[in-house]
Amino acid sequence: xxxxxxxxxxxxxxxxxxxxxxxxxxxxxxxxxxxxxxxxxxxxxxxxxxxxxxxxxxxxxxxxxxxxxxxxxxxxxxxxxxxxxxxxxxxxxxxxxxxxxxxxxxxxxxxxxxxxxxxxxxxxxxxxxxxxxxxxxxxxxxxxxxxxxxxxxxxxxxxxxxxxxxxxxxxxxxxxxxxxxxxxxxxxxxxxxxxxxxxxxxxxxxxxxxxxxxxxxxxxxxxxxxxxxxxxxxxxxxxxxxxxxxxxxxxxxxxxxxxxxxxxxxxxxxxxxxxxxxxxxxxxxxxxxxxxxxxxxxxxxxxxxxxxxxxxxxxxxxxxxxxxxxxxxxxxxxxxxxxxxxxxxxxxxxxxxxxxxxxxxxxxxxxxxxxxx
Numbered sequence: 001x002x003x004x005x006x007x008x009x010x011x012x013x014x015x016x017x018x019x020x021x022x023x024x025x026x027x028x029x030x031x032x033x034x035x036x037x038x039x040x041x042x043x044x045x046x047x048x049x050x051x052x053x054x055x056x057x058x059x060x061x062x063x064x065x066x067x068x069x070x071x072x073x074x075x076x077x078x079x080x081x082x083x084x085x086x087x088x089x090x091x092x093x094x095x096x097x098x099x100x101x102x103x104x105x106x107x108x109x110x111x112x113x114x115x116x117x118x119x120x121x122x123x124x125x126x127x128x129x130x131x132x133x134x135x136x137x138x139x140x141x142x143x144x145x146x147x148x149x150x151x152x153x154x155x156x157x158x159x160x161x162x163x164x165x166x167x168x169x170x171x172x173x174x175x176x177x178x179x180x181x182x183x184x185x186x187x188x189x190x191x192x193x194x195x196x197x198x199x200x201x202x203x204x205x206x207x208x209x210x211x212x213x214x215x216x217x218x219x220x221x222x223x224x225x226x227x228x229x230x231x232x233x234x235x236x237x238x239x240x241x242x243x244x245x246x247x248x249x250x251x252x253x254x255x256x257x258x259x260x261x262x263x264x265x266x267x268x269x270x271x272x273x274x275x276x277x278x279x280x281x282x283x284x285x286x287x288x289x290x291x292x293x294x295x296x297x298x299x300x301x302x303x304x305x306x307x308x309x310x311x312x313x314x315x316x317x318x319x320x321x322x323x324x325x326x327x328x329x330x331x332x333x334x335x336x337x338x339x340x341x342x343x344x345x346x347x348x349x350x351x352x353x354x355x356x357x358x359x360x361x362x363x364x365x366x367x368x369x370x371x372x373x
Contacts, residue, residue: 008105008134009075017101017128017136019071024064024093026086027075028103029055035071038064040086042176042236044261059236059259061089069093076104076113080150082176082237083113087147094141105134120147152180158188159219160195169222169249171215174241178212178279186277186312186338191219193333193340197310203227203272207302209295209309210234211257214242216275221251229255230271234262262294266301274302274309280317292319299326303345311341 009028012018022037029039029050039050039057050057058064072090077083090100102117102125104110114137118125121144125137152173159167173180179187202224208217211231221229229251231242239259246255258267278292296319299309309326313319315337323329327346331339 008132009103011129011131011134011136012073012101012103014129014131014136017138019099021070024061024069024072024090025075026061026073026090027077028073029053029057031073032056037069040064040089044234044236044259045263047236048261061086061093064089064093066092067095070095070098071101072098073101073103076102076108076110077176078108079176079180080109080113081152081180084117084147085149085175087117088149091141091146096141096143098141100139100141101128101136102139103134103136105132107133110135117147120145150175152177155179155182157183157191157215157219159191159223161223162195167222169215169219171213171218172241172245172248173213174237177235177238177241178277179215180213183215184277185336186314187215189333189335189338189340190216190275190277190310190312194220194310195223197332197342205271205273205304206230207271207274208232208242209274209276209298209302210278211242212238212277214238214245214255214257216277218242218245218249218251218255220273220275221255222249227254227272230258230268231255232258232260232267234260262291262298266298269301270304270307271302272304272307274299274307276309276311278311278313278319287317289317289319289322292317293322296322296326299343300345306345308342308344311343312338313341315339 010030012031018035023031023035024038025031026040032039032055039055040061041047042059047057072094074086074090114125121139123139127135128138129136152175154170154172157169157171161167204227206217206220206227206229208231211217211233214231217229217231221227233239236259239257243257246252278295280287280289280292320329323343327344330342332342333340
């Protein structure tokens with residue numbers, strides 16, 4: 001058995017799981033490689049990888065036609081709301097009598113997800129594969145109501161103005177987007193320090209690197225009314241969420257969004273201020289810093305000659321040393337297990353042309369990142 005076949009998502013390739021005909025696959029591409037169909041993934045690196053593999057791929061399923069597939073597969077995500085959003089779309093795309101497959105690991109709670117889905121569909125699940133601490137279950141597309149999508153609430157972000165007053169911004173969220181239930185403590189620490197730290201020299205161009213809901217970039221744009229902003233993320237769901245918030249807050253004319261992955265070259269340069277709440281991978285007790293290091297490595301291409309980045313992270317994460325390759329690092333503040341670092345670009349940092357391999361990340365498909373909670 002190959003290494004690929006031992007991956008939990010490879011259970012969909014086990015005998016008796018797939019039927020003939022194209023498949024719509026949410027969160028992986030193995031079944032589409034085997035049967036044809038469409039890969040649905042919001043992650044830009046996976047999207048580009050599918051394109052390179054000459055697969056049909058979509059960032060979301062909303063543009064796909066109702067009842068157009070005999071089978072659909074949803075790979076379980078950490079976010080229950082995001083998973084059931086995918087399940088609702090998969091149900092819509094299935095032809096009558098088509099099969100809906102849910103694939104997931106015990107670690108992500110596949111048993112509880114299957115039970116919840118079975119209750120919603122009023123069906124008994126059929127286990128079609130069970131190994132590698134994961135399983136695949138089958139349901140049939142009937143005339144029932146289908147899976148129920150979940151929504152995520154908006155949250156309030158407090159922002160200190162230059163005059164000391166506090167302003168509150170209402171931020172909409174979306175399933176699967178980082179900090180979808182409340183403002184995370186790391187972002188709150190950065191926002192608390194923002195006005196006092198850079199108020200002496202208001203930035204003209206602001207970058208929110210890995211924007212999520214857009215709370216950091218949009219707060220900075222609110223604080224500095226003469227500034228423009230660019231909010232980028234590797235997750236298409238986050239980009240759409242940040243765009244919606246920019247429009248709702250009346251910042252659409254000054255703040256743009258873009259779908260961008262850290263393995264790509266910076267889209268443009270000469271930003272004065274970058275705001276970063278970087279993601280990382282958690283593997284049990286070990287932490288993979290690769291995604292964060294990839295973002296740090298891109299800073300030289302994004303920031304102008306005297307540009308500065310504000311970076312928030314768990315106190316224990318060793319970010320100072322890699323950031324020193326970019327410029328002078330200072331600890332601005334710390335609270336609630338987080339630290340806020342400032343790094344100002346040094347004369348020796350050479351821009352995007354001098355970039356090293358992004359954080360040691362593999363050139364192939366990657367796992368969806370989590371943030372510094």
